Amino acid sequence: MEPTAGVGEDEALRAGCAAGETWAFDALATRYGRLLSLVGARVLDEIRGGPFDLRELASVRARAERRLEDREIYARWRGRSLAPLVAALARQEAESYAANETPIAAAPPFFPVPTVVSEDPGALRQSLARLEPIGALLVRLRLRGLDLAAVARPAARPADAVVADLRRIAERFAALDVPVAGAEAIWRVLLSVASIEERVAVALRTVGDATFREDRRRLRGRWRALASAELGQRRPVTPGPLATAEGVATFVDGAPGASRTSGHLATCVRCADDVARLVLDMRAAEALGATRELPEPLALAAVSVATGRPRAAMALATDSEPGSLGEALLRLAMVGEALTGPEAPAPTARERSGVLEAPPIPSDEEAPLYALEALVAGDARTAARAIDDHAAKGTVGRRLRLLAAASGDDVALAQRLATEILAAPSPDPGLALDARAVKALPPDEALPPEMLAVRLRHALPDAVRFTIARS
Numbered sequence: 001m002e003p004t005a006g007v008g009e010d011e012a013l014r015a016g017c018a019a020g021e022t023w024a025f026d027a028l029a030t031r032y033g034r035l036l037s038l039v040g041a042r043v044l045d046e047i048r049g050g051p052f053d054l055r056e057l058a059s060v061r062a063r064a065e066r067r068l069e070d071r072e073i074y075a076r077w078r079g080r081s082l083a084p085l086v087a088a089l090a091r092q093e094a095e096s097y098a099a100n101e102t103p104i105a106a107a108p109p110f111f112p113v114p115t116v117v118s119e120d121p122g123a124l125r126q127s128l129a130r131l132e133p134i135g136a137l138l139v140r141l142r143l144r145g146l147d148l149a150a151v152a153r154p155a156a157r158p159a160d161a162v163v164a165d166l167r168r169i170a171e172r173f174a175a176l177d178v179p180v181a182g183a184e185a186i187w188r189v190l191l192s193v194a195s196i197e198e199r200v201a202v203a204l205r206t207v208g209d210a211t212f213r214e215d216r217r218r219l220r221g222r223w224r225a226l227a228s229a230e231l232g233q234r235r236p237v238t239p240g241p242l243a244t245a246e247g248v249a250t251f252v253d254g255a256p257g258a259s260r261t262s263g264h265l266a267t268c269v270r271c272a273d274d275v276a277r278l279v280l281d282m283r284a285a286e287a288l289g290a291t292r293e294l295p296e297p298l299a300l301a302a303v304s305v306a307t308g309r310p311r312a313a314m315a316l317a318t319d320s321e322p323g324s325l326g327e328a329l330l331r332l333a334m335v336g337e338a339l340t341g342p343e344a345p346a347p348t349a350r351e352r353s354g355v356l357e358a359p360p361i362p363s364d365e366e367a368p369l370y371a372l373e374a375l376v377a378g379d380a381r382t383a384a385r386a387i388d389d390h391a392a393k394g395t396v397g398r399r400l401r402l403l404a405a406a407s408g409d410d411v412a413l414a415q416r417l418a419t420e421i422l423a424a425p426s427p428d429p430g431l432a433l434d435a436r437a438v439k440a441l442p443p444d445e446a447l448p449p450e451m452l453a454v455r456l457r458h459a460l461p462d463a464v465r466f467t468i469a470r471s
Helices: 010-018 022-048 054-067 071-076 083-101 122-130 133-143 148-155 159-177 183-190 196-208 210-231 245-253 258-267 269-291 296-306 310-316 325-338 367-376 380-386 395-407 411-423 429-439 449-470
Strands: none
Touching: 010 022, 010 071, 022 054, 022 083, 022 269, 022 296, 022 310, 054 083, 083 245, 083 269, 122 133, 122 159, 122 210, 133 148, 133 159, 133 210, 133 258, 133 269, 148 159, 148 258, 148 269, 159 183, 183 196, 183 210, 196 210, 196 429, 196 449, 245 258, 245 269, 258 269, 269 296, 269 449, 296 310, 296 325, 296 449, 310 325, 325 367, 325 449, 367 380, 367 395, 367 449, 380 395, 395 411, 395 429, 395 449, 411 429, 429 449
8 A cells, every 4th residue: 555645754764675565666667766876877977977868868767777676675775765776776787788878988977087197006006005994985985986984884983083084094104105294284185184284284384395295296197096006996896795785775764784894895895886876875965955946957967066977067057048947057067077186277268158258247046157167267366356245144155255365465355254254253164264265375475276166066065056946
C-alpha cells in the first residue's frame, strides 16, 4: 500500500521497492530524479574533460533508472537514507556508459592537472608510499579535492587531528627539499592546512621574491605531477566491505558498522577514490534543495557552478537569453572557470566580459555578478562602483565590496571594513575569512591576485544563491 502524505520517507520507499511495488519505484524516480541527472552530469564532466551533449545525459539517466528497478538492492540496503545508494549506483552506471562510449580522460576530476607535467613526482611519490596508511589516505583524499571537513569523516578522525597529521606530512614533504626556504609553508598551503594569515603571507612572498616564486612553482608542479600519477589510473578494488557501490554508499551514509570499514579504506586506493567521489556527489546533492523551484537544467547548472563544475554548468544552462536566469548562470560559470584550479592564477581579462557589456550602473539584482566579472577582469574600481550601500547590505555584496577595496586602490577602506566585520561577526564564516585575509596585509598593501582568486572562488556559491533568490 502506498504510504499517506508525510509518511512516505525513505524507509517506506525502501520497503516498497524491496516488495516490487510500482508506486514505490515511481515515488523514488520523482524524489531522486534530479540526483540521477546531477551525478550523471558530474561524471560526464569528469570523463569528457569538456562540454557534453545533453542527449548523453538523458541516456545516462535512463541507464541509472533501469538499475534502480532491481528490488534486491533495496532488500539488502540497511542505510539511513536512500540518497547515497541512489547516487552511488547512478555514478557506477554513468561511469560504465562513459567508459564504453569514450576513453577515460587521464586528468583527475577534482581539479585540472596539466596534460604535460614538467616536474618529476618520484621522490614525493616514494615519500607518500612510506607514510602510514592513515597519512597516505589523508593525502589522497586531499588530492581528490576533499576539504578538511570532508576528509575527517572518511578517515574517522577529528578535524583537529587531521590538521595536525597533515601539518606533520607537510614538514616531511618539505624535508625532501631542504635548501628551499619556506618549503614547509608551501606544503601547508598545498595540503590546505595553512591558516588564512599564512596563506596571505605566502601569496605576498610569491609576488615579491623571485626565488621563492620559482621554488613554489616547482613544488606545485610536483604536487600536480603526483596527482596525475596517483589519480590518472583506475586501480583494482581490494576485496572487502567497500568493494561494491552499495558498500561505498553504506560507508558515506554513516550506517551502523560503517566506521569499521575505515581500515579497508586506508589500504585500498580504489576505495578511497570511490568514497571521495561519492562524498563530493553528496555535497552537490545538498545544494539541490535550494533549486527545487527551478527547471531541472537550470537547477543542475546552478549546483554545478556552486560546486566547482563550471564546464558542466555551461552545457546545462541552455536558456541564455539576455536577462534570463540561464544567462546569469552562464556568466557565473565563466567566472568560475576563470577561477578554476588549486592555485588559480591572477585574474585576467576575458574576451566576453560583463564588465564591457553591462550598463554603467547595474541593477541591485545584477550588481554582485557585475562586480565578480569586473574583479576577474582585474578591474577592482568598476567592481567597487557596482556595490553601492544597498547592495552591500547582503552578505555577497558585503564580501565583494571588501574584496574590491582590498584589491584596488582603496586599501584603507578595506582595512576599516574588515575591522567592522570582525568586531560584529557575521553568521557567514566566509565573510570573516575575507576580513581576516585583509587584516593580515601589511599597511597600504593590496590583496595579492592569488588571494583574491581564492576568496572569489569561495564567494561564488553565495553569488549563485543570491542570483537564484532574485530571479
